Amino acid sequence: MAHVLLLHGLAGKAAVWDPVAAALPPRFSRTTPELPWHGMADPAWAHRPDPARYVVDSVWSGHDVVVAHSMAANLLIESYADRRVRPRPTVLVCPFYRPEPAGFDWPTISYYLNDFHRTFSEALRVGETARFPEARREWLARSLRDQVGPYGWTRWFETYLRTPFLDLGAVDAPVLVVSGVDDVAARPDDGRALAKALPHGRFELLDGCGHFPMIEQPDRLAALVRDFFDESLELT
Structure with a gap:
């Protein structure tokens, strides 16, 4: 029996992993915590620096493997690189990364700031709200953006900006991206x-899929997770 920890992204929720969890074989027990930045949560989580502390608190020694999405994936890999969490076999789903500081320019900031709601629009388009009219989904996406707020956006973008400086050599465990x-x-x-x-x-690119593979292609993602963890745990 292997214990898997599943971490959701910004404005997500623990239940986003339900389709993947249901497709995993019984030999994987699971923990799916609700993180402080879930859905329409109180945005006060972002009023203090170091959001990685919430990920550090979520990972304990009994977690054999971890799956993390989006912002949580970045905070997890940062926690590994900073040696705040012991690296273990991990699947990072749709993480953000730039290898060089020069990869960030003003158009990059403009896109992620002014079009920030587009990620939430995609989540609403492929999730349980897909049946809603497009105008309502767009309103909900902007509501989520407003709920995350400037502090939440800043905490996320700071995490992205730090990626060129991570000591990835410290991540001495197998990682599937x-x-x-x-x-x-x-x-x-x-x-x-x-x-x-x-x-x-190791890298895997999913065709016909956007930022939410756990919703769009849960069976395929679950198969990747299962096979990767089976192989990784045999090696460790």
């Missing part, structure tokens, strides 16, 4: 570059 070819938030090039920079990184 999964990206969606149609992701409007975390570019597939980000995931590919991160996997290349990790000592034991």
Whole structure:
């Protein structure tokens, strides 16, 4: 029996992992915590620096493997690199990464600031709200953006900006990076570059998928997770 920890991203929720968890074999027990930045949560979580502390508190020694999405994936890999959490076999789903500081320019900031709601629009388009009219989904996406607020956005973007400076050599565990070819938030090039920079990184690109593979292709993602963890745990 292996214990897997599943961490959701910014404005997500623990239940986003339900389809993947249901497709995993019984030999994987699981923990899916509700993180402080879930859904329409109180934005006060972002009023203090170091959001990685919430991820550090979520990972304990009994977690054999971890799956983390989006911002949580970044905070997890940062916690590994900073030696605040012991690296273990991990799947990072749609993480953000730039290998060099020069990869960030003003158009990058403008896109992620002014079009921040687009990621939430995608989540609403493929999730349980897909049945809603587009105008209502757009209103909900902007409501989520407003709930996250400037502090939440800043905490997320600071995390992204720190990625070129991470000591990825400290991540001495196998890591599978999964990206969606149609992701409007975390570019597939980000995931590919991160996997290349990790000592034991591997990259998988999912066709016909955006920023939420756990919703769009849960069976395929679950198969990747299962096979990767089976192989990794045999090696460890």
